[in-house]
Amino acid sequence: xxxxxxxxxxxxxxxxxxxxxxxxxxxxxxxxxxxxxxxxxxxxxxxxxxxxxxxxxxxxxxxxxxxxxxxxxxxxxxxxxxxxxxxxxxxxxxxxxxxxxxxxxxxxxxxxxxxxxxxxxxxxxxxxxxxxxxxxxxxxxxxxxxxxxxxxxxxxxxxxxxxxxxxxxx
Numbered sequence: 721x722x723x724x725x726x727x728x729x730x731x732x733x734x735x736x737x738x739x740x741x742x743x744x745x746x747x748x749x750x751x752x753x754x755x756x757x758x759x760x761x762x763x764x765x766x767x768x769x770x771x772x773x774x775x776x777x778x779x780x781x782x783x784x785x786x787x788x789x790x791x792x793x794x795x796x797x798x799x800x801x802x803x804x805x806x807x808x809x810x811x812x813x814x815x816x817x818x819x820x821x822x823x824x825x826x827x828x829x830x831x832x833x834x835x836x837x838x839x840x841x842x843x844x845x846x847x848x849x850x851x852x853x854x855x856x857x858x859x860x861x862x863x864x865x866x867x868x869x870x871x872x873x874x875x876x877x878x879x880x881x882x883x884x885x886x887x888x889x890x
Contacts, residue, residue: 721751721890724792728803728814730759734838734874735802738867741880742800742836745887756792759803761785763816772823780823786816793821798832798864798890801852805839810848818855826859832890835866836883842870864890 723746729735743753763786771781780786792799801818803810810818821827835852837845845868856863865886873879 721797722795723751723753723798723800723890724796725753725755725800725802726758726789726792726814726817727755728759728801728811728817730811730813734869735804735836737874737880738836738838738869738883739800739802741883742802742834742887745884746890748884749888749890751887751890754792754796756789758789758817759811759813761788761813761817763789763813763820765816766819766822768822776823778824780820782820786820789817789820790824793824793827794829796827796830798834799827799830799861800834800836802836803838803848805837805845805848808844808847809851810837827861830859830861832862832864834864834886837866837868838874839868839870844870 725739727739746753762784764782764784803814833856837848839845849866867883869879
């Protein structure tokens with residue numbers, strides 16, 4: 721299975737360890753994992769201009785780093801969204817990367833998706849989890865799993881092992 725991991729962090733934080741654990745488990749199971757550093761990309765939010773659905777034939781009028789990410793949305797069998805929670809939601813960079821999929825409607829091949837969330841405080845990730853579930857329901861993509869880590873869990877080998885085992889089981 722071809723898996724695209726979208727890393728929404730603009731800097732190296734706990735999601736990096738979560739992504740590495742996911743990669744280790746998925747690759748051990750024979751999956752191909754490709755990481756996209758969305759948090760470091762320059763991706764503007766959707767303008768809702770409808771160019772993509774009128775004159776653009778599925779291409780966005782904005783020319784930015786989303787063009788590097790679009791092949792993942794078209795070709796991956798599974799998409800993993802990994803983001804720290806800064807203020808009750810995924811990073812703005814991840815939000816923009818999700819919004820811009822509008823140009824193609826939804827990921828084209830993905831049958832599964834997962835969410836990896838890192839936060840500093842328990843209970844701060846409910847909004848991101850709900851948004852993710854709603855988006856996957858809209859796109860018709862199975863939610864394979866949601867793994868959250870809060871506060872001290874972020875440094876926990878037990879949490880990283882949970883992620884490795886999850887990825888091995890895909």
